[in-house]
Amino acid sequence: MRRERTRALILMVALAVLATVGPRAEAATKLVSAYAAISGVFGGLWMAQEVGAFARQGLDSSLVYISSSTQIAQAMLSGEVPIALMGGEAVVNAVLGGADMVFVAGAINRPLFFMVVTPDIQRPSDLKGKALGVSRYGASSDFATRLALRHWGLEPVKDVAILQLGGIPEILAAMKAGGVKGGALSPPTSVRARREGYRELVNTADLGFFPHDAIVTTRAFLRDNEETVRAFIKGYAEGVHRYKTDKALAIDVLKKYTKVTDPELLEQTHALTAAVLEDPPLHLDVRGIQAVLDFLTVPKAKTVKPEDFMDLRVLRELEQSGFFKTIR
Incomplete structure (x- = not known):
């Protein structure tokens, strides 16, 4: 689906282009x-x-x-x-x-994502047994999430569940709804999350190349x-x-x-x-x-x-x- x-x-984008271009284009x-x-x-x-x-x-x-x-x-x-x-x-x-x-x-x-979590997560170890959100498995947000977890000595899936939510804004929405405890957010969603009181644990760009x-x-x-x-x-x-x-x-x-x-x-x-x-x-x-x-x-x-x-x-x-x- x-x-x-x-x-x-x-197809709609292509048809719109065909309908609006002039002779020069x-x-x-x-x-x-x-x-x-x-x-x-x-x-x-x-x-x-x-x-x-x-x-x-x-x-x-x-x-x-x-x-x-x-x-x-x-x-x-x-x-x-x-x-x-x-x-x-x-x-x-x-x-x-x-x-x-x-x-x-x-x-x-470099992976420009910020690992942002709900206020009750004080340190990375608090994520054990919890869930984080990504856009899709195999996407850049997924890589950044796994990179951060391993940096903290946590095993993805085994120690911290990873749920695919469809997109970056959807991760923040799931955090607000209580579905996940955090996720890899990129600007402007990461900026909005910090301003709304969520906690940033790490900028994954500092963890290596990608x-x-x-x-x-x-x-x-x-x-x-x-x-x-x-x-x-x-x-x-x-x-x-x-x-x-x-x-x-x-x-x-x-x-x-x-x-x-x-x-x-x-x-x-x-x-x-x-x-x-x-x-x-x-x-x-x-x-x-x-x-x-x-x-x-x-x-x-x-x-x-x-x-x-x-x-x-x-x-x-x-x-x-x-x-x-x-x-x-």
Whole structure:
């Protein structure tokens, strides 16, 4: 049922684009791309869309929200979404299972989540026997949660239950309803939770590397549509630069996509996310992919290298051409 809703949403976006484009846009390459959460970590992508950065690269771009990287992986493998900004664990798991997916550029190389708990949890050991929420199993919030638990000497599932709740705002809603004792929240939800009296135990970005978000496609799409992938990377790079340097506009963009209107929440969300977004040339840190492989228990994870999951040829060509210097 959820897959059908996702497919219907993508179809509606595509039909809306077809209904509204003018003669000039008809020559552009139509591209639907996905993002995995209502979180400021996607601010660079949203900015690129809003300021016409994709259009300047010849793309008739539309964005679709799919509520976890694991679901984006399913949509990509079914051919519904050819390129996305998504978390790394879902990609690694899919490739280890024989799927065609590949990292082509980086976005955030550390897990920008805050482990936030209800006020009665005074210390990490108080979580034993309790439950934490994640968006989906295998999503970035799931990785961050397991990373934090192991950092505290707690075994995921055995010591602390992990429940999938559908999205980041839904984790906070479950905390308020008493369904879970906490979870891995990203801005602006993490900022809102702290202001409402919930306790932050750790910023998981301080615990190590992880491809929180990266530009991902399939090797088949990259092979057959290299210019489209190049155009997307160029547009996204411009969006990231504008998001980091034009605070006022960035806050307006955050307001539109997150539906948050509180100025303080928006300011803090921008500050937190702008600080960790990779500047062009969008470096992808192999230590993040290796961290995912180290976490996995399947035997194949011990026999592969991070480079097996990457094709950075287009990114390197853009860097060598001097393109990224033109948007600084």
